[in-house]
Amino acid sequence: MSRGNLALSAFLWFVIALFVIYPLSILVLESFKIAGTDTRGIQNYLEFFQDTYYLKTFANTLVLSALVLLTTTLFGIPLAYILARYRQRGKTVFTALILLPIVLPAYAGVFAFIIFFGKYGTANLLLMEIGLIQTPVNFIYGLHGLVFVQALHMLPFIVLSLSAGFTNIDPSFEEAAEVEGASGFRRFCTVTLPLCTPSYLAGAVIVFLWPFTDWLTPMILGQVDFLPSIAYINIAYHFTDMHRKYMGIVAVVLSSTVCIALFLLARWWVEKKKYTGLSKGTTSEGRVIEPSLLIKSVSYLYMIFIAILVLLIPVVLGLAAFSRRWVFEPFPDYWTLDNFRAILVETPLLIQNTFVFSGLALIFGVVFGLPAAYLIVRTRVPGKDALDFMITLMLAFPGMAVGVSYLLAFWQGIPLATHWIIMPIALFTRRLPYFLRMAHSSYLQLDVSLEEASEVSGVGKFRTFMNISLPLLLKGVLVGVVMFFVMAFQEISTAIFLYRGGWETLPIGIFLNWHRGMEFGIAAAMAFLMIVITFILLLIIARISGGILKAAWGPGGT
């Protein structure tokens, strides 16, 4: 174990301690503060669990999580099966479309669906025009709308993990059941599905945790009685009412606890239940079936249905972005570029901020992430597993927890929050796992003997890394870089707590335009712009990694 590795480890731990452990402990400490006094105690928590309103928000969130998981599972199983098992034309396009919501910001979806499914939205107006209904149907405002929006946003995670499961099952497990006389459906229920549970669970936990993180969707849909939303309202709207602020922090800590606990539980369970070790020699393609004409048509219809729902997001936002005064009409009738002029010419600061902050966060990410990946994969420095664990844990932390804790921790003491540098730092901390996981997995695939050969030839460790490892890792690292940028680019949950006048990013701009009741068109234009930029970045990833599929499959987590 070289001195260099130890120094590197110390540096990485310093960063983690300063930007993860320290602020999060401040957050927890703050939740024990009692308003109006200088003392600490568990009163806040006692109150939370005795107050019927807070208990209700907790229960509501659990119910919402269960409903979202149920919906995504019911819709996801057939979808994943079709994508993984059927030999069909256009599979790549459909896969890319269905997985699109992973890279679209959640708020973009909500806005699009409000415009389309709202009280006097396109769907209602069209239905009334053809006389199917007399009065508007409430498609979207309420629990059902919330479940719909969140489920569509999280569907890709279930589809991804399940189709990975379906593909990775050794074909002979199912063939054995076939030989033993089990019919298709029975085989699916007794062999295929149970064998998929570990991979299903990996996706399901991310889906289940989303309602514990997503404060924005419920608020936009007028549903605030959920844990993250109430936390946001308590902290952001009542910053001067110390008691409500502390109760908000308690809500943040509680939802973070739920997230971390379930995340770890799922990881532990998946680790325990992994069946893959038992089989050898699976084909890369897995089992592929040529479906009958009827099944083929039905599955096409089903995929088209989901794809249309997904496509509504960019299409509706596009319509709204290029128009004005789109009210009480199924489609806009006044086309204009005013919205874009407003963003691009009058307030270019937002776009500039978004790029600067995400870009800086990205540089931090690479500077931290590459050495971290090296340390975790290639050395035996003590504590490297703990480092890996800490960084992975950031996947489960709600963005709000990071935002609030930064606000509390970097105000006095270490006054970073008074400078705009806090924005890229927060984005870096929050999105770090995306880059690290990509670098990590490509590092694992790099044969160590390639590096050893360089060292044996008399080249030092650092130069070996620069000359041999980095060029070979480049592809994976570049994909990680772009993915990191995409995720940092659309981040809102953390940034919303930290921005001050002049530091607004595009996502914050979208939120503010909605929130202050200003021009809806401008918010739509911003969201549309973000989708376009995201799409361009995705195309870049696809170019690098050789396929739109891989590009969409790369990321994970929220």
Place this chain on the structure above:
Amino acid sequence: MAFIEIKDLFKRFKKVTAVNHINLEVQQGEMLTLLGPSGCGKTTTLRCIAGLEKPDGGEIIIDGKSMITQGFVQPSNRGIGMVFQNYAVWPHMKVYQNVVYGLKVQNLPRRTLQEKAQQVLDVVGLNGLEDRYPSQLSGGQQQRVALARALIRNPKVLLLDEPLSNLDAKLREKMRFEIKSLVRRMGITSVYVTHDQAEAMVISDRVVVMNAGNVEQVGKPEEIYDQPANRFVADFIGAMNFIPGEVAEVPKDSETVYVHTVLGKKIRCRKGLDPAAAGLKVFASIRPEDVAVAERPVPEMENQFKGVLAHKAYLGNFLYYFININDIMIRAQVSHHVTQEEGDELYFYFNPDKCLILS
């Protein structure tokens, strides 16, 4: 009529022909082995019999019933049991559940399931492990679970796809005999796929040697070894010295052929299966164990040559001599009691009855 008949079977994957119009018959109660290098089409043939692959042409008849041409019969309705290469023992089910799965599908009463499971677990020697999960079993035990599962429905045909290839060498040898005696005792018609020639020799009543989608030879193990049909079979089964040459003369009314080779003197060989004529390019072929070695020339010995011992390889129960003669390397299998050193000159001779001509 044979119990399984394969007629003109043809299977193609995209542009690669896996099975090229082959014909085979398996008699009732017989253990037939499909033997060949990887990619020769043996597993595809087996999977076609099982119904796991749909052939692109030809017919398979099991016990008098058509499986292909009169409507494709699903694997579940073919009355077969199958043991997979990686066992395919379902990891989320206990041993008992794995074994009775096929019966449970038929909704038989629980008593019957338990009785049958008891019997078949007795047969494979897994009593008392019913409640274990596969991950708690050794490779050999998982193998037995797979076997029990394949046998519990009293299949008409047992198909085994390289069932021993994932076991370690010692266990593999033990299981060969167990499987053989088990199948013999139960009298099941079985088809066994392997790439291990020793395994094929031990286990089968008849062996089918396959290469590149074609059947090269069918016969009893000793026929395949002693009378290989061509160079591929001779090379794949055991070791063989191939000495290139051409037929010098074919004496009438005789079982012998003389072959001109680079060794100098003509070699007297046994007549092969194919007709031979003077001038034909052939290989005089002899197995290393049929090459005898001596320090001094043996008087009036046929097929005797002088060479230099280039290299000795110690293989435990015997030695391999690599003897150089005119830049041809002849392999001879000799016992421990020989005394020659590398570089020594020595004499060796081929038994004319064991010397074959192969094209």
